[in-house]
Amino acid sequence: MSSRFRFGTRELPLDTPQVMGILNVTPDSFSDGGQLYQGGRVALDDVLRRASAMVEAGATLLDVGGESTRPGADPVSEQQELDRVVPVVEALSAEFDVVVSVDTSTASVIQHSAAVGAGLINDVRALQRHGALEAAAATGLPVCLMHMQGQPRNMQDAPEYRDVVTQVAEFLEQRMQACTNVGIDATQLILDPGFGFGKTLEHNLLLLQRLDQLQCLGAPLLVGISRKSMIGAVLDKEVDERLYGSLAAAALALVKGAWILRVHDVAATQDVAKVCQAVMRADV
Numbered sequence: 001m002s003s004r005f006r007f008g009t010r011e012l013p014l015d016t017p018q019v020m021g022i023l024n025v026t027p028d029s030f031s032d033g034g035q036l037y038q039g040g041r042v043a044l045d046d047v048l049r050r051a052s053a054m055v056e057a058g059a060t061l062l063d064v065g066g067e068s069t070r071p072g073a074d075p076v077s078e079q080q081e082l083d084r085v086v087p088v089v090e091a092l093s094a095e096f097d098v099v100v101s102v103d104t105s106t107a108s109v110i111q112h113s114a115a116v117g118a119g120l121i122n123d124v125r126a127l128q129r130h131g132a133l134e135a136a137a138a139t140g141l142p143v144c145l146m147h148m149q150g151q152p153r154n155m156q157d158a159p160e161y162r163d164v165v166t167q168v169a170e171f172l173e174q175r176m177q178a179c180t181n182v183g184i185d186a187t188q189l190i191l192d193p194g195f196g197f198g199k200t201l202e203h204n205l206l207l208l209q210r211l212d213q214l215q216c217l218g219a220p221l222l223v224g225i226s227r228k229s230m231i232g233a234v235l236d237k238e239v240d241e242r243l244y245g246s247l248a249a250a251a252l253a254l255v256k257g258a259w260i261l262r263v264h265d266v267a268a269t270q271d272v273a274k275v276c277q278a279v280m281r282a283d284v
């Protein structure tokens with residue numbers, strides 16, 4: 001694997017952990033109560049303020065999502081998603097020297113976001129929606145493929161696996177193949193086990209414990225555990241009290257091979273990343 005990963009016009013070093021700041025522009029993003037979305041529209045000045053703080057704190061990627069994937073969430077219309085996401089991707093790309101990632105499963109959102117400067121397609125459905133594979137291939141952008149069992153409206157009803165780590169790996173390998181079949185080079189792919197997406201607490205804990213097993217797929221790993229219910233379940237704590245637990249998970253993910261951490265708390269996670277990096281890099 002070459003030492004740098006290309007995101008459109010930008011590159012990031014693969015030998016250094018990267019922190020991706022989360023900018024959920026949905027009315028019900030669970031972790032920040034939808035503060036970036038007020039009175040039925042995106043509060044762009046608040047988004048830019050939040051983004052500026054994240055970049056200042058060391059985020060090298062910002063992830064913009066306009067479709068809530070909360071368990072039980074109703075799908076958002078294509079136009080609604082376009083209206084929420086594209087202006088934000090455009091403004092962030094113009095304002096900050098970071099990789100702007102678009103968190104979408106929708107072909108038209110992929111196309112329009114790439115046209116206004118997105119550097120990464122982050123799809124929680126691994127490009128399975130109609131037209132998504134072709135749209136992603138046409139952009140020439142890298143893609144993060146994430147595992148989800150079922151759909152947000154039913155994924156947490158009764159998640160079941162024979163062997164969760166093996167099955168997640170098999171799914172991701174199949175989706176990598178689907179991407180290379182349409183001309184997306186394997187070196188443009190990032191993989192993500194999808195913590196909380198169709199998994200019980202036990203499944204999530206096993207996926208983190210054995211994250212290193214996904215390295216055999218030969219692609220960089222992205223992990224999103226920040227403030228998620230798996231942390232809440234272990235600690236019996238609400239969303240706004242899950243920082244310490246999220247940082248513990250971040251450290252474990254890095255030690256077990258994660259490259260990108262998708263988080264709400266960038267500054268704290270950056271410190272964890274630097275200490276983990278120093279320890280892992282120490283040599284005789």
Ligand SMILES: Nc1nc2[nH]c(S[C@@H](C(=O)O)c3ccccc3)nc2c(=O)[nH]1
Pocket residue numbers: 022024028029030031065068069070071103122123124144146192194195222223224225226228262
């Ligand atoms: N690649 C990748 N993309 C992601 N998008 C999300 S949305 C999730 C959140 O916690 O932000 C979420 C869940 C429920 C409600 C709002 C937001 N999670 C991931 C992830 O784990 N990996």
